[in-house]
Amino acid sequence: MTNPRYTGRQVWNKQRKREILIDVHDVTLGHETKMTWNPQDTWVWSSEIVNPQIIDEETFTAAQQMLAARGRGRTSHKPHRHRHPYVLRGVLYCGICNRRMQGQRNHGAAYYRCRFPEEYALANRVQHPRNVYLREDVLLPALDRWVGRYFAPHRRTETIAAIAAAQGGDGEDTTSALARHAIAECDRKLARYRAALDALDEDTDPAVIARWITEIQQQRAAAEAQLRQTPRQIHLTHDQITNLVNQLGDHTQAIATADPARKADLYTKLGLRLTYHPAEQTVRAEAHLDTRTAWENGSCPRGDLNPHAP
Template sequence: MAGPEGTGLRLVPDERTAPVVRRIFDEYLADRGLQVIAEGLTADEVPSPGSHGPRTGDGVAAWSKSAVRAILVNPRYAGHAAAGGCGKGAAVCTPVLPSEVFERVRDRFDARRTTRTETDPGGAAARAYALRGMVRCARCNRLMQGTWNNAEPYYRCRFPAEYATANQIEHPRNVYLREQTVLGPLTSWLRSAAAPHWRVPALRTTEGRARLDAFRAMELRMVYDDSERLLRVKAAAGPDGTVLRGALPL
């Protein structure tokens, strides 16, 4: 749809998906958690982001917490321009919902973040995850999320039964990976595979943010197969960007 002369295109709501966006905001403000909202959308066979075409009796791709969160924090639904504007050449974003609704959701996110900080001071530092954002589940290809169990870090892929049915895959409700199970074999492999391309730092003695930064510098990516207890690893070694790949039994 064209905008005023000289302003380029005007972004307007998709009438098929706008009611879904409003539903997500309404349910979040009604104190429903992100996971509960995602499961409800999946159970109602609402097409998830990236789904195309009409719904069928075979089900649709399942919603995730991250997809729900991405909608709730996107200012464009309230007609606000995000960084870079509403789109190339666009002058106006037509709101899907009132600005005050978006502001209430943002305030609730901020309040919950503050509450976590006050009730668990230093928690972020104390619960540092060395492999944050680097491990995917081989069954569903989703990022595994950090979780604290028995006073140590784990990574978990939580996949409710209805998600598995909707996506037509076999997946346990929870897949867990203990961080300490990974660090030893991973460090040894990196030292062996990277030589002579790159000198791997003493990762076993490096802690917290420094260790996370060291792994990120290597562009470390992993896929964990719980059925075989196998970790597939990819990393970049040295300034020439030599790509390393390996499979580590755990």
């Protein structure tokens, strides 16, 4: 009832391809291609009958009008959405333009793509292919071995010592230190204001000093509350770290067989950054063990989308 070819004419431009983000809140998940129907007034009909005519054009047009009057449009089966976690989401960069590569599935396999329109490349004077692809399962085995190399038997002692040293000393973290400094500063001001109250003269308004004292007391109470809410840093002993490392067994195998979503979280927490150079077919891997987030470091987590602009 809705197929125009039954009228015997050939029809073109009925559908078009569109690439839409899988998740607008996480662009690193990449795009998926969907077919979208064009308006009927944009269809292109052949001028002659090219196929055996099953229905005449008047009957076909009347059927479309009846369907439109009933409020029914063209329908299609909506496929069930399956989430495919990308292990390297957010950590893989293109070595040509320094932008993050986006995940894309092709024939059931996970790929990462950097799409760079030709006009954009020309405008920014960048020699960049239209698309740069890297297959995930080609890179992961070597990456897992690289991450697990620090836990090899001949390097395990050195790694455990480095983990223990990375915990730092017994000093406070920055938040606690700032809170204690604020409390000390409030105590200094309160002492000065109380001394001013004791030495009042006729030109000093005691209500003003009392208001100052109230404000400082409120600031001191807020700093004390922040100090109480800040958790104390717990340091593991050398033996505790050794036991945890030994319980994991074969670390390379444990990483290789881990759940993709948990492995992606591990790579993110390791501060992993991978840069793919398509001309050399190489990937440069770096890991920065830093607990600060990308926002705290002053950069956008999506990376610079236009690094070559003035």
